[in-house]
Amino acid sequence: MRTNTKIDWHRKVEEAIMRILGALDEPLNFRQISKELHSSPYHFHRKFRELTGENVHECLKRLRMERAMHLLRNTDRGILDIALDSGYETPEAFTKAFKRIFGLTPTDARKLPSWEGAVFSSVGLHYNESQPSHWFYLNPEGVNRLETKIVAFDAKRIVGVENVGDYWGLPKAWEKLHAVLKEHQLYPQAQEWMSVFPDHADHIPMPEKRSYAAIAVGADFQNEANYGLMEYVIPAGLYAVTVHFGSSEEIGPTWDRWIQEWLPDSGWRADPTRPNYEWYQNQCVPPELQLTFLCTPVIKIEQ
16 A cells, blocks of 8 residues: 555544544444545445554444443433433443443442543543543554563562452452552552452452452561551562553453463463463553553463
8 A cells, every 4th residue: 555545544534533532422334434534435444443443333332431431430410311322222221231341330330439431442542521632543554563572570579459359349459558558658668560360260260369459569568467468479480571551441452362362372371370460650641651561471382
């Protein structure tokens, strides 16, 4: 494809995104947008998916759900009202779709201590009431590669709050951890921030899986009984590491895609005796610039 043609499609897809962001209440479809952009429906559909990672219908549905989460978390509007605004005729249909996307009901979402409701987008395209228009990017050549490094890590001593069961309990665990760190003035002791998943093996049922909202601490840290913090050591060894750009709310699909696409043909296998963990690098930045290392323990497959 010639450079001018690539630039032209980038421009058209950007215009389409602006159209979608401004029309979340409209019954919009890709044929209508392609007509407005003077493009054939077939080529527009193909290029939009190539450059954004999703088709127009998926994009609209996701952005409407992100807006629904925003309304649930930041307003007192009723679920029926929000369901109708999101294109659903009944609250039951809305709740079913909402749970399929977010993993919890609208009622439960309102109870979470902190959650913005971002759903994974390979180009960082999300609903945001106050965000300026051009804050996404388009996939170069239609790809979004997950580069992986194999790194030897030393053991990490962590302390934190345990969650048992569904990982949706982690926001509450993080809230408890911050309360302890604030009460006992322990923030300066935090060397690293991470969510740790020691029970990632497939045979462990979800209700029994442990996860930790945790900080890494030095050998001189005194874990007093009144802190109420559990202690755990992440074993040393080789870990496969990839980078996730975006908020922690979008990490799940990055994990899934990485494990499904990279691991099978990598020459490595996951080690279930050591934990997976998310190592957060820079939380005090805009969501699209947040950087997280996804770390999974690996063992070289013998040839």
